[in-house]
Amino acid sequence: MNSSFYNGISGTKTHQFGIDVWANNIANVNTTGFKSSTPEFASIFATTLTSSYFGSNVTSDIGYGSRAQSSAINLTQGSFQNTDNVFDLAIGGEGWFGVQGAGSQAYYTRSGTFSIDANGNMVDAGGNYLLGTLGNNYTPTTLPEEVMKDFGSYYGINNNVLAAQVYAVSQLQDIALGPIAQQSKITLPDYLYYPPIPTQNISYKGNLDPKIIVESVDIAVNENDITTTLNTASNTLSITGNLTNTTEALNPKEGDLISVVITDHTGQTKKTSAYLDENLAWNLVGIDASELDTSEPLTTVATLSTMQEVPNVETFTTSIISPTGEKDTLSMVFTKQIPQPASGNVWDGVFQVRTFYEDYVREEYDETVTYDPNEYEVHADMGYVIKIYDPAQFYVDKTTNKVYEITDSQTGQLTFGGAGQLLESTIPAMRNGGAALNIFLGTANNYDGLTSSTNLDTSRSFTQDGQIAGLLKGYGMDERGNVVAEFTNGRSVPMAKVAVYHFQNDQGLTRATSSLFQASSNSGDPLFYTDAEGNFILGSKVFSNRLESSNVNLATALTELIVMQKAFDANAKSITTSDQMIQNAIQMKR
Structure with a gap:
């Protein structure tokens, strides 16, 4: 009879544990990334009795209470909530973010509320460092003098900012996820510079109209x-x-x-x-x-x-990027040869690379100055003089009142067939500053570049490489889990890849806080998935501007809480019932 006391006591303790677990679930119904737990119970032990009345093969058990066995983690995915923070991350599928706490302690979480702290580190709400693979694609640099002014103006800082604070970035398409041991905290520089990429390849499409013009x-x-x-x-x-x-x-x-x-x-x-x-x-x-x-x-x-x-003249003018980042101009002027051959036509081309030199202005006439007639046009009666520019070295655009220095000038020739197809092109080797400039005008016996026919109406178009310089505008995320730097020139460069960790047994993780877990011998060491080639991959997609909500089902949690409450009351009642039975037994002895 005394055993019933112990059964009741263990039952109340066990169901108190169940009430605590479900109450904790309810308390975290709005905690980002929270994974609910399910309390599991087990018997403490049982005594087996053998009954001679029913034979030696018949047994009956007497149990001796229950105990709390575990609180199993519910790993179902919570719903996603859209946010305005680009570093609010959610994992679409199984897996965990890795964060590093004090003392380099590794934790794993589904709560993706991340931001950049004052030192440029990506951290969660608790200040733990987000772990990932670094691109290592930026180095300290000294900005060109012509860029310093724009740099200081854009960031609102002193133009004499230390060179060590500015980093030049190199382009990457993607960052390969490294092994577990190479994951580290993600640190992002405050000042990044995207160096200019000079134009080295440019191609044209269009039609040189060979119609006869008589004047x-x-x-x-x-x-x-x-x-x-x-x-x-x-x-x-x-x-x-x-x-x-x-x-x-x-x-x-x-x-x-x-x-x-x-x-x-x-x-x-x-x-x-x-x-x-x-x-x-x-x-x-x-x-x-x-x-x-x-x-x-x-x-x-x-x-x-x-x-x-009279000869037809066709002009193509396109901006190109110089090695120093300026927008230079490539000018191509094609003049049809007169007379033309019996079939097809031939065009002479003049190719020039021009860079801005100075504004074209009228200077006030000074009667005390003796002007060199080789350097100035003097209009004393109208009160001004104009500088004379050598046409072999300079191009004067009187429409925009700008003077351009001709840094490279070459000539070539295009020969077209009777159907307008390009037969031969003698395009010269050009230089864009210190970089080679390759001009593609089409392949022989084809229509993939320039043509020359009165029956063709090909709209002009061109493609080119090269990129102007850019300053860091901000950081964001791409669909491959990369933290990307976004620049004022429209380019984006991956800087790091956020790691997604996996375990042999996620249920074996031990809970450190409401949303942080630690690996254990039961969960196994963290691992990364690999593809068919053996490359590490995330295994699940990482979404930006989203957070995973708690996976607590409030209706289920409240129902389970009522069940636990009733079970607790029943166990408590068994104690009072056992007490009454013992009192009755004592009374019988009296």
């Missing part, structure tokens, strides 16, 4: 086609000419105008004109030379005015 042009007649004769007796001139050596005249016709200017050694001129005859020649006689000084030889210049085909 009125003035062509200088070759001096060998002009004969001037002076009649000293009458002081008159006779001028005859033809177009034998004037190859620029493509299709002269009878009646085209020849303008003639006669100049003596003093600069005095006399003008006259004639028309081409049916033989494409002209003859001027009896020209009065009394106004000219004929004591020295005269100079005769003739100009043909005619209608003929």
